[in-house]
Amino acid sequence: MKIRTRLTLQFTSIFAIILVLFSLTVYFYTAITRSISFYDSLANRANIVAHVFLDADKVSEATYRRILQKYYQTLPYEIVQVYNLQGKVVFREGEGTFNLSPVIFDKIKQNRLQEWKEGRRHFTGLVYKDVSGEYVVVASSIDVITLEKLGDLRLILVTCFLGSMLVVFVGGWFFAKQALRPILKVVQEVEKINASDLHLRLSQADGKDEVSHLALTFNYMLDRLESAFDMQNTFISNASHELRTPLTAIIGELEVALMKPRESYEYKQVLQSVLDEARLLARLSNGMLQIAHASFDISKIKLEPLRFDELVFQAIEEAKKRQPHALIDINFENLPDDERRLNCRGNESLLLIALLNIIENACKFSGRGQSIKGSISAHRNFVQLQIKDEGRGMSPDDLKKVFVPFWRADNVRDISGHGIGLPLAERIVKLHKGTIQINSKLGVGTEVVVTIPAAEILISF
Secondary structure: OOHHHHHHHHHHHHHHHHHHHHHHHHHHHHHHHHHHHHHHHHHHHHHHHHHHHHOHHHOOHHHHHHHHHHHOOOOOOOEEEEEOOOOOEEEEEEOOOOOOOHHHHHHHHHHOEEEEEEOOEEEEEEEEEEOOEEEEEEEEEEOHHHHHHHHHHHHHHHHHHHHHHHHHHHHHHHHHHHHHHHHHHHHHHHHOOOHHHOOOOOOOOOOOOHHHHHHHHHHHHHHHHHHHHHHHHHHHHHHHHHHHHHHHHHHHHHHHHOOOOOOHHHHHHHHHHHHHHHHHHHHHHHHHHHHHHOOOOHHHOOOEEEEHHHHHHHHHHHHHHHOOOOEEEEEOOOOOOOHHHHEEEEOHHHHHHHHHHHHHHHHHOOOOOOEEEEEEEEOOOEEEEEEEEOOOOOOHHHHHOOOOOOOOOHHHOOOOOOOOHHHHHHHHHHHOOOEEEEEEEOOOEEEEEEEEEEOHHHOOO
């Protein structure tokens, strides 16, 4: 069922319930008030008839006639019967008769006034006291006027109900259409957006209602999708370039080698060059696998208690092997007396890769003889590594792209690398619920700050 139809039916149903309750209230209130008024009329008729009958011998005939002309206006199908206390009818007025049960007769004498209904006929019984004694007077009639009025009222209420329902349904259908018009416009605009038009945005996001909030949220999602698509395109472009370079070198060297017969040492040189390029491809493939591995859910990775400072020392030793010229100076003054505060929880292999990539990057982009400074510190809820080099640095625009896989700044393309190290380090750190901050200035150097949450048992210290 469409929302428009559902809204219309809900609105109509609510209005129908309200209208039915209102109609029932009006109908029953009218019926009750008319019934009370009719019982009062019956009581008056009973008193008048009793008074005229019992006091008729005390007034003149002229007075009796005057009383009849003034008060004796009979009710439809009226029957009035006067009983003595023994239950015998001593006077009857009107056409017809009715039988009064002893039970009701006793109730009238006991309560002094009794009202009841049998079918369409109403009854009022009362005790009338005269100088000659007490009498039970019962007046009965059919409230024809009320029945006619209630019939007319039912017809009016039903007609108004049906007419109102028609008006409400048509109006609800129209207003539901108007209310859903912004949503329909959003749907139409969304249908125009595809992978090649992610720059488009919804125009309904500038209001303060729920539809505008929905459109604004959708625009935020489009921003993230566009960014993800751009990163994917950049990733594919850079990865293709990085893969094509060694493959082109391998193919070129092999083609040159096959152009003519060569000496064995020349083939050996070609094979060695091909082997170097193959190793380069292997490292590139391993880097891509590590990035994929670093995107796993942390719950699927084995975690264990680790000493953060020991991981840093291992990374430094490995970096020195890969970059023998590097001068790494680590400040140990901020280490705590309690070594347990250096504990963190994580995956040793992944964290070692992240720290190694950060330190090795600092070594690669620093000139010979330039020192890389670092420090390790422990805080209440986290441990931290700070690495600072005096290398080439990065511009603000380059700094925004530093975590894009395979992206490399123009000023470092002459240095070997694939643009995998920092993106991989960032994913690993995030996987461990940590943060990585990079501050850099072109021509001055770069500072990297890695923060990893401390082990849970130490957070309470």
